[in-house]
Amino acid sequence: MLLSISNRPRDYAWGSTTLLAGLEGRSPSAEPEAEVWFGDHPGDPADVADGGTLDEITGGSLPYLLKLLAAADPLSIQVHPTLAQAREGFAREKHLAASDPARNYRDDNHKPELIVPLSERFEALAGLRPVPETLRLLESFPESGGVAELRSRLQQGEPADALRETIGWLLSGNAQPQVDELIAGLRVAASVEFAEALNGIRAIAERNPRDPGVVVALLMNFLVLHRGEAIFLRAGLLHAYVSGLGVEIMAASDNVLRGGLTPKHIDVDELLAVVDPTPGPVPVQRPSDDAEVVEYDIPVPDFALRRVRVDGERRIELAGPAIVLVTAGKVAVASESEVEVDVPVGGAAFASPDEGALTLVGQGEVFVAEPGWD
Numbered sequence: 001m002l003l004s005i006s007n008r009p010r011d012y013a014w015g016s017t018t019l020l021a022g023l024e025g026r027s028p029s030a031e032p033e034a035e036v037w038f039g040d041h042p043g044d045p046a047d048v049a050d051g052g053t054l055d056e057i058t059g060g061s062l063p064y065l066l067k068l069l070a071a072a073d074p075l076s077i078q079v080h081p082t083l084a085q086a087r088e089g090f091a092r093e094k095h096l097a098a099s100d101p102a103r104n105y106r107d108d109n110h111k112p113e114l115i116v117p118l119s120e121r122f123e124a125l126a127g128l129r130p131v132p133e134t135l136r137l138l139e140s141f142p143e144s145g146g147v148a149e150l151r152s153r154l155q156q157g158e159p160a161d162a163l164r165e166t167i168g169w170l171l172s173g174n175a176q177p178q179v180d181e182l183i184a185g186l187r188v189a190a191s192v193e194f195a196e197a198l199n200g201i202r203a204i205a206e207r208n209p210r211d212p213g214v215v216v217a218l219l220m221n222f223l224v225l226h227r228g229e230a231i232f233l234r235a236g237l238l239h240a241y242v243s244g245l246g247v248e249i250m251a252a253s254d255n256v257l258r259g260g261l262t263p264k265h266i267d268v269d270e271l272l273a274v275v276d277p278t279p280g281p282v283p284v285q286r287p288s289d290d291a292e293v294v295e296y297d298i299p300v301p302d303f304a305l306r307r308v309r310v311d312g313e314r315r316i317e318l319a320g321p322a323i324v325l326v327t328a329g330k331v332a333v334a335s336e337s338e339v340e341v342d343v344p345v346g347g348a349a350f351a352s353p354d355e356g357a358l359t360l361v362g363q364g365e366v367f368v369a370e371p372g373w374d
Contacts (some may be wrong), residue, residue, distance in 0.1 A: 108332015213260015
């Protein structure tokens with residue numbers, strides 16, 4: 001079975017009026033367009049061209065969710081649970097309504113994810129910076145009570161313990177005077193070593209004045225990714241996408257624990273229970289620019305992702321139910337059962353497991369999502 005699928009963009013406030021429109025070759029939208037979901041997640045299953053939704057065909061069995069993501073403003077700082085944490089948390093909160101803003105666990109699944117930029121520049125916060133580096137960054141700030149307090153807390157005990165305690169303090173509601181002083185210092189801080197991070201977090205502060213998440217962001221690695229690169233975000237890793245357009249794939253879950261840059265509910269205790277505060281860099285996958293097929297490194301069995309460049313015809317073997325998302329050019333997808341669908345840029349096709357292989361025809365770029373490979 002080969003089907004054309006689509007979905008309407010979700011209008012989250014951090015979305016862009018131009019990024020998805022530009023990808024699809026249409027005029028800017030009147031409202032923010034943040035995400036397009038291609039999958040069978042009950043929160044927003046994809047529409048099937050001949051009517052109905054994808055979950056009616058799959059029974060909601062896809063282990064992954066593929067998205068286009070377009071951020072004009074930063075997303076909330078967030079972390080996702082392990083599978084065991086998700087199951088325990090979902091069972092614990094079963095008495096809460098699904099719409100309850102205090103609910104942390106919407107399902108019983110984990111949510112590791114991978115992001116691959118389509119824009120030439122994609123900014124993200126990912127993981128916690130080693131404490132010695134953050135102390136060097138603070139040297140670029142004018143001295144204040146907030147700087148002194150943050151410096152002192154970061155040097156108390158083991159780095160991971162100090163970072164966990166510091167995040168809890170910043171989000172507790174008791175640190176607002178120090179947060180205000182640190183944000184004021186951020187406006188004038190200058191550092192050659194941390195210039196890009198300071199500029200990026202200053203822009204975040206302009207959109208989120210007085211938000212403690214701005215100071216949490218100062219503790220995180222600030223990354224600039226380029227088209228085709230990728231980062232994998234494991235369970236427990238604090239992160240936030242800041243700006244740019246990308247293809248995102250994740251386990252089929254909607255479990256999010258927030259840690260700042262949002263007006264939504266922040267459960268500080270649960271966040272601290274889920275976050276892994278071990279500091280260190282997050283590896284960036286940098287495939288060759290001229291690679292015709294890129295298989296991204298994904299260390300979980302829930303999903304796999306390939307970027308495929310098409311010039312003529314290319315046959316691709318499938319390992320299970322697949323979604324083919326076209327991100328550039330003009331590409332048709334043909335099945336072994338002699339069904340062919342033209343897929344527009346920004347659109348997708350779903351292939352059931354019995355297909356076994358697909359043929360891509362035309363010129364352009366596609367991403368192929370499947371369950372994880374053995």
